[in-house]
Amino acid sequence: MEQQTSGRRFFIVTLLNVIITFFELVGGLLSGSLALLSDAFHNFGDAFSVILSYVANKIGKRSPNSSNTYGYRRIEILTALLNSVLLIGVSIFLLIEAVRRLLHPQNVAGGIMFWVAVISFLANTLATLLLNHDSKHNLNIRATYLHLLSDALASIGVIISAGLIFFFKANWIDPLMTLLVSGYIIYESLPIVRQTFVILMEGAPKIDFDAVEQDLLQIPAIKGVHHCHAWQIDENQIVVSLHLNLEDLPLSQTEKIYTQVEQILKTKYQIAHVTIQAECDRGKGEKLFLTNQTDHQ
Incomplete structure (x- = not known):
């Protein structure tokens, strides 16, 4: 009505x-x-x-x-x-x-x-x-x-x-x-x-990405965060993709970590959709944002 x-x-x-x-x-x-x-x-x-x-x-x-x-x-x-x-x-x-x-x-x-x-x-x-x-x-x-x-x-x-x-x-x-x-x-x-x-132009929304990285690193199994991309679908919906360096865990344990990450990003940073790629050693030590022009992810 x-x-x-x-x-x-x-x-x-x-x-x-x-x-x-x-x-x-x-x-x-x-x-x-x-x-x-x-x-x-x-x-x-x-x-x-x-x-x-x-x-x-x-x-x-x-x-x-x-x-x-x-x-x-x-x-x-x-x-x-x-x-x-x-x-x-x-x-x-x-x-x-x-x-x-x-x-x-x-x-x-x-x-x-x-x-x-x-x-x-x-x-x-x-x-x-x-x-x-x-x-x-x-x-x-x-x-x-x-x-x-x-x-x-x-x-x-x-x-x-x-x-x-x-x-x-x-x-x-x-x-x-x-x-x-x-x-x-x-x-x-x-x-x-x-x-x-x-x-x-898919510019990055105004988010404290350093704080995001520190919050995610507080999760014990996460050893690194890199290759982060963030953009907006419209003025309200923020989308993020990122790579996580994790311990060598079973897939069932990895999904639990995904849930924790999604909860933090959605509740604290109002991010509507999160895509996560889990890695063990690949990309370890790399910065949050990749400056290599060959990266298209």
């Missing part, structure tokens, strides 16, 4: 964002406000992000198969990267246009800009309230909730700008607000681009 409720709320939030985008695009064109247009693109980006995330989440839940043995979770990483790159591209265009308008100010209809911004603020606030409850229990929903909250705050900035333009004819405030909103979007998007790039 909770999933159905969240699904309905996400649909309403997406619909609200589409409506806000339409009003702000029309209002921006009629009033000549670049700030409204930049906020419209921001809202469209949020709606686009919710739709893409929903589709990616559905695909990501597919079970692993012979074609994708780790499943389809990385589709959500690709979606996040695509959405962020698009937002940055639009924001750079708006930044350039804002600088041009600062150098050559244009008249802005402050009245139209004000009322459109008020409608946008009310709709964004409603969308934020709709997700407020679920955001306390779901990290993905909380991320969307925070985006919508930032939209509502941006709308307040546009309302203040519209008032200053209407009463004081300070048309330069409009491109200035555009610079602030577009700069904020880029500031929000760049960390996502960096994180998704690291995941797609």
Whole structure:
């Protein structure tokens, strides 16, 4: 029932964002406000992000198969990267246009800009309230909730700008607000681009590997740890493979050590999947990370 409720709320939030985008695009064109247009693109980006995330989440839940043995979770990483790159591209265009308008100010209809911004603020606030409850229990929903909250705050900035333009004819405030909103979007998007790039390049997650090695060496039968590889399937699932130097033990005893290693890595370091290769003397004394380029394991 909770999933159905969240699904309905996400649909309403997406619909609200589409409506806000339409009003702000029309209002921006009629009033000549670049700030409204930049906020419209921001809202469209949020709606686009919710739709893409929903589709990616559905695909990501597919079970692993012979074609994708780790499943389809990385589709959500690709979606996040695509959405962020698009937002940055639009924001750079708006930044350039804002600088041009600062150098050559244009008249802005402050009245139209004000009322459109008020409608946008009310709709964004409603969308934020709709997700407020679920955001306390779901990290993905909380991320969307925070985006919508930032939209509502941006709308307040546009309302203040519209008032200053209407009463004081300070048309330069409009491109200035555009610079602030577009700069904020880029500031929000760049960390996502960096994180998704690291995941797609199979960069190592932030783990204290020295501590991992020391924890595993506390197990009496383990004499060495080497050839460690760690990467992320998505932002939550960490995968590790490593080689262990063990005493010359029966397979039944080795499996017990595997269980101990998996327990340590999963409970202390939140590692979702562990692949272990047991060795007796092979690789003994080698470092945790192999720098030899011929290693492809």
